[in-house]
Amino acid sequence: MYRHKYRFIVPFLTPAIILYGVFVLWPYSQSFYIALTQWRGVSAHKKFVGLSNFDKLLHDRFFWNALKHNGLLLIALPIVTICIALLFAALFTQGGRGVPGANAYRVIFFFPQVMSAVAISVLWQFVYHPNLGLLNGLLRTTGAGNLARTWLGDPRTALWAVAAVIIWQAVGFYMVLFIAGVQSIPTTFYEAAIIDGATRWSAFWRITLPLLWDNLQTALVFIGIGALDLFIFVQIMTNGGPDRSSDVVARYMYDTAFDKSEFGYATAIGVALLFLTLTLSIFTLRVTRRERIEF
Template sequence: MHHHKYRLIIPFVLPSALIYGVFVLWPYAQALYFSLTRWRGFSRNRPFVGLDNFERMLDDRLFWNALEHNALMLVVLPSATVALSLLFSALIAQGGRGLRGAEIYRIVSFFPQVMSAVVIGVLWSFVFHPNIGVLNGFLRVIGLGSLQRTWLGDPQWVLWAIALVAVWSSVGFFMILFIAGMQSIPTDLYDAATVDGASRWRAFFGITLPLLRDHLQVAFVFMGLSALDLFALVQVMAENGGPSRAADVIARYMYDLAFNKSQFGYATAIGVVLLILSLVLSVLVVQLTQRERIEF
């Protein structure tokens, strides 16, 4: 019987396992090797240099500059995105009751999810345009003209402008995720809470939040990983890392080294570090939020 089972499973699993091996695992293995070479990325000539590239990273201020920005985004993006999408999803779906027009909000807020990051970056570059941009125009109209900034040209603001876009573009997705989670929470829990005199907020913190733990875990891992990436938005909105490299991130710096500076070996070493950081992050988040599962 057992043998029969494997005879059935193997033909189904093998193709995808092969594809995964060839296109995911093998490149990882290759990258590990390239990171130990001084490869320019043009020929098969890959002089082995041991851990030189990793040593160089320690003294590379451009690397640390980029890493700092990633670290900052790692703190800001997940918390801001999760907080906002929780708020919106609670307003729309908690306890099966939502605001008027909830259906429209739910659909509209998902729009950014269907656009590519490049399109989003280009559109927001227009919003942030210093002279004809919607943002500065809006500030002028409501009499706050003194708050106008050259958002993408100012080292103090460029990273925050990009962070805003990153949050804006992901809130909709997590909102849908949380709404799905909330809808699976039995409404009689809320009815009971209401009978006991709990406010909407009290119900949110007492019932919704604890029962959404799995969804929150997923959201934090996803947003954490995207905070470690941010390549597309930075590349579009702050090419070359923005003014004074104030919006540079590791992924863009790595790209620049590999494809513009012909330092493929070093860039790969940075990629390996990025991989390790991502793994550590995911494991940490899962460990920290690991509790006993609640069945309902």
């Protein structure tokens, strides 16, 4: 039906392929080689050192320190984010139209998702500010002033203060994801359950949750990948401090590359991060694999 189709296909496809090849595929593929070299970026010559960057990585306590924080967030972020988002999704869809005010709440909750992570981080720096911050001010006016502290400046709270902001920002997205999932479940299932005398609670556990499994899986993978990054939030709010107590691998890598100019080693950290991300995604998909329920 189409005539001379290649005269059309070639000019239409080539610009995208060239741009993508040059600025995306080429750097990605190069990084696997740079990770095997020692290179300070000054000369064009990269000294090939084999796997020694990875050996160094295994004994780098700063790397392990940062990775430990990623690991902690990898456990905390999915649990908290998914629970809250699931609760909201259930409330906003229950009975077909959700609780009173569902639409207004939904618009508000999703809003942080579209905002720049930089703006959010700068704003929350002030919410956490020890003297003029919103949080300590609130604690003091409600008589809980002894709880007030330098949230981002205290090694015991810095990481979790950052984590709270990430959850605050992410809940809206997963809420919308789950709402879309719940709405694709036929209402006849719930009607049948009601006739059989099911409570709201058991309908949620027996119908909603099992049929939402695909979305939960997606959410887990997404939050997991996110928990291995977190660069912007950490860099702006604490820059990994105090005393590396909120450092994450992505920030450590950025630092290694663009502050210390150890480009080979930094790229090795990047490759390690890639393998962690891929392993984690595959692992999550395997562990949560279930027989698909067709409906």
